[in-house]
Amino acid sequence: MLVASALLVGTLSFLAAFVLHSAIWRWKRPEKQILWLTAVFLILPILLYLGIIILTLVERQQGTAIFFVFSGLWHLALSSAYIMTYPPIQTGCPSLNIVLAVNSSMPEGLSGEEVRRIFSEQALVSKRFKDLTGDKLIRMKEGAWGLSFTGKIISKIFSRYRRLLKLPPGEG
Amino acid sequence: MKGNNLYPTREYCGVLFITAASIFLPLLCHLFLCRFLRLFTRPEERQKGALLGGILGPVPLLIALAFWFNSAQTLPEIDKWFALMFSLGVYLLFAYTYFHFFNMSETAQRIRILRETSRAPSETQAEVEKAYASDRMITIRLQRLVALGELREKQGRYLIERGTLVPVARVVSALHDFIFPDPEGLRADLYRQP
Numbered sequence: 059m060l061v062a063s064a065l066l067v068g069t070l071s072f073l074a075a076f077v078l079h080s081a082i083w084r085w086k087r088p089e090k091q092i093l094w095l096t097a098v099f100l101i102l103p104i105l106l107y108l109g110i111i112i113l114t115l116v117e118r119q120q121g122t123a124i125f126f127v128f129s130g131l132w133h134l135a136l137s138s139a140y141i142m143t144y145p146p147i148q149t150g151c152p153s154l155n156i157v158l159a160v161n162s163s164m165p166e167g168l169s170g171e172e173v174r175r176i177f178s179e180q181a182l183v184s185k186r187f188k189d190l191t192g193d194k195l196i197r198m199k200e201g202a203w204g205l206s207f208t209g210k211i212i213s214k215i216f217s218r219y220r221r222l223l224k225l226p227p228g229e230g
Numbered sequence: 231m232k233g234n235n236l237y238p239t240r241e242y243c244g245v246l247f248i249t250a251a252s253i254f255l256p257l258l259c260h261l262f263l264c265r266f267l268r269l270f271t272r273p274e275e276r277q278k279g280a281l282l283g284g285i286l287g288p289v290p291l292l293i294a295l296a297f298w299f300n301s302a303q304t305l306p307e308i309d310k311w312f313a314l315m316f317s318l319g320v321y322l323l324f325a326y327t328y329f330h331f332f333n334m335s336e337t338a339q340r341i342r343i344l345r346e347t348s349r350a351p352s353e354t355q356a357e358v359e360k361a362y363a364s365d366r367m368i369t370i371r372l373q374r375l376v377a378l379g380e381l382r383e384k385q386g387r388y389l390i391e392r393g394t395l396v397p398v399a400r401v402v403s404a405l406h407d408f409i410f411p412d413p414e415g416l417r418a419d420l421y422r423q424p
Contacts, residue, residue, distance in 0.1 A: 060242070061312035065319075083409050124242045128316065131249065135323035142330035145338065147405045153337070153371045154399035160381060160388050161396050167389035174368045186339045195340075196347055204351040205344060213344040216335045223264045225271065228335050229370055230342030 064125050068132030071107075075099045075137065089192045095144060099137035104130065149185055152177065241302040242313075248294045249317040255287035256280075256328040273370070274377035280332040284325035291321055337374070339367070 079098045088094045107130035114123040146154060159176050160168050190196045195209035205213060220227055260283030263269045270279025295314055302310055334341055372388060375381040375395075382391040390396070 059306075059309060059312070061309050061316050065312070065316060080409055084411065087410075120239050124239065124246075127246060128242075131246070131320060132316065135320045135327075138327040139323045142327045142334075143402070143405075145334070145340070146402050147409060150406070151399075151402065152367065153375060154395060154402055156368075156371055156375065156388075157380060157390070157395045158399045158403070161390050161393065161399075164390055167384070167387040169387050170369070170372065173372065173388060177368065186343060190340055190343060195344060199351075202351040203347055205348050209344055210348060213341075213348045216341050217345065219331075220335055223261065224268075225264065225276065227345055228337055228342065229273065230337060230339045230367065 060121070060125055061128055064128030065132055067125075068129040069136065071103055071129065071133045072099075072136040072140075075103060075133075076140070090194060091148065091189075092141075092144075092193050095141055099141055100134070103133055103137070107133070149189060238302070238304040241298075241305050244298050244302065245295070245313045245317055248291070248298060249320050252287065252291045252294075252317065252321045253324045255291060255321070256284045256325045259283035259286040260328075260332070274373045276336055277329075277333060277374060277378060280329050280336075284329055287325055288318070288321060291317070337371070 075098050079095065082088065082094065082098070107126055111123050111126050111130070114120075114126065145151075155176065156173055159173065163172075187196075190209070194206050195212065196203055197206050198204075217227070260280055263279050263283055263286075264271065264276075270276055270282070295317055299310055299314065302313075305313070372381065372383075376383055376388075379392050380390070380395050381388045383389075
């Protein structure tokens, strides 16, 4: 039952990371949230798993090493899914909010104008801008807002990804 | 756990290798649809293309797992079935991750802000923000939701069609309330005050 146990351990390590993440956010919400998320869900657990795997391989415990590879991969899958879900959790997702608003207005539904009135003009963009400055992805330099080094990397990754798909940049 | 030569290391490594390789399947399938077949390139249907990429991925994965299942003779039967579940579970989670990555590239305002700022550094936050017409942002989202079949438009009004995103929206909202237990937070920002 190696795989079943590994799934359990991987799930428990993910839940432990989630509890730590919730505790940190409630104690003092960090500014660089994405960095903290990556550290709590990916960097620290992966270092821990890698350390255990290397130690067990050195001691020729193949079974234990394989067990932790299964657990680590499961943890990685759960964590990646959560991290990608985090942005809509953090700032709200306009599409999901539209769906909730239309659902609560059934059976009449909502007109386009009524949907637009749900959202504050400021919140749609200003909050995103604030999140980017908080995460240090954009910053003021020489009197103008520009990208930080990390911001440039992220922008390039998405730009190259869209070119790979032969699609124009997304409209946002 | 055994550490000797009789341990079915090769069988376990086989399913681990198949699982790790399957992580790239959503991207490869999506590339095939989008770049080579030139399908789902219109803005309102691009998310469908990414979804279909994730749906097609299990086909080669299941074929590989079937071969593995038949060849893994030394593993206990129950472990083989758990290994199948593990592999499919990892695939689904990474397919979900890939869909969100694509969705960010397509719909995320923050990614667009990064792109626009890299092209033309702006002197004020107002200049950055004025590039975004919120009306257009809402219109695009309504078009996408209709194209995905989540909403339908009838006589100028939007109605729930499939409703699969309703429980998703509720879960996201509940997670937000749990992680950010601040009633003055998101909702005050997001919704207009009466």
